[in-house]
Amino acid sequence: MTINSAKFVTSAPSVGKAPATDAHEYAFIGRSNVGKSSLINMLTGRKDLAKTSATPGKTLLINYFLINDSWYIVDLPGYGYAQRSKTQRAELEKMIKGYILGRAQMTNLFLLIDSRHEPQKIDLEFMRFLAENGVPFSIVFTKVDKMGVEVSKRKIADYCAKLLETWEELPPVFVTSSEDKRGREQLLDYIEELNRLPLAGDEK
Ligand code: GTP
Ligand code: MG
Numbered sequence: 318m319t320i321n322s323a324k325f326v327t328s329a330p331s332v333g334k335a336p337a338t339d340a341h342e343y344a345f346i347g348r349s350n351v352g353k354s355s356l357i358n359m360l361t362g363r364k365d366l367a368k369t370s371a372t373p374g375k376t377l378l379i380n381y382f383l384i385n386d387s388w389y390i391v392d393l394p395g396y397g398y399a400q401r402s403k404t405q406r407a408e409l410e411k412m413i414k415g416y417i418l419g420r421a422q423m424t425n426l427f428l429l430i431d432s433r434h435e436p437q438k439i440d441l442e443f444m445r446f447l448a449e450n451g452v453p454f455s456i457v458f459t460k461v462d463k464m465g466v467e468v469s470k471r472k473i474a475d476y477c478a479k480l481l482e483t484w485e486e487l488p489p490v491f492v493t494s495s496e497d498k499r500g501r502e503q504l505l506d507y508i509e510e511l512n513r514l515p516l517a518g519d520e521k
Contacts, residue, residue, distance in 0.1 A: 318509040321385050323361035328378035332416040335379060341512050342381075342389035342422045345457075346413065347429030348439065349373035349395030352459040355495035356429065357382065357392050360504060367392045374398045377409070379416055388512055391416075391423070397439045417452055424511050425453050427504075432458035432469055432492070436479045444480075455489040457504070462494040 329335045345353040354367035354376055366382060368375055373395060380392040393416065394409050401409070417426060426447065430440055447454050458476070461469045469492070477487055489507065493500030 318505040323363050324383045326381040328380050332419040341424040344391040345427045346393045349398035351429040359495040427457045429457045429459050432461050457491045462496040
């Protein structure tokens with residue numbers, strides 16, 4: 318898919334304040350600093366569309382971007398940032414979960430995992446939450462440019478093997494780098510495929 322236009326639309330503090338739309342939308346979630354905002358910039362080819370930062374906890378609202386005047390990308394705040402107060406973390410979790418469970422237009426959630434790390438409890442628990450609630454999601458491994466090809470392949474294979482200890486099958490898996498644009502075509506092709514499906518609630 319070619320990206321012809323990508324525009325910031327609005328930031329919402331909760332799903333209740335999210336824009337009323339009638340189009341497919343794809344949200345990006347994962348731990349703070351995993352590379353959500355960078356991936357959105359890489360996919361859209363716009364360097365500063367989503368705000369990124371070397372310090373975790375940059376994105377704090379539900380950010381909407383309109384792509385090709387026809388579908389939306391949603392940048393969500395990261396979860397699990399330890400430096401935040403318990404109250405702040407609980408509020409963010411409420412916002413994130415409220416959005417994920419309450420947004421009928423969300424066609425797919427991309428769950429980002431740093432490809433360098435071993436499986437983390439917080440991510441595994443989050444996947445369980447998604448599965449239990451029937452949320453359609455895919456796994457996106459990020460920052461593969463930070464390792465050699467063989468090491469990253471092994472790490473990702475180990476991660477998937479760990480998931481298969483408890484899961485019968487894996488959701489779609491993508492391997493990406495926002496630095497060298499690896500995985501861009503695969504992700505955009507997948508979105509293009511999903512864009513052709515009827516929007517949830519629109520099936521006749
Ligand atoms: P929060 O909004 O704080 O939850 O973070 P985020 O998940 O949006 O992460 P962000 O995109 O802001 O990136 C965090 C840091 O990781 C930044 O310093 C990025 O430059 C870096 N980064 C993100 N993706 C990649 C990647 O694919 N490769 C490399 N080398 N660095 C990356
Ligand atoms: Mg961000």
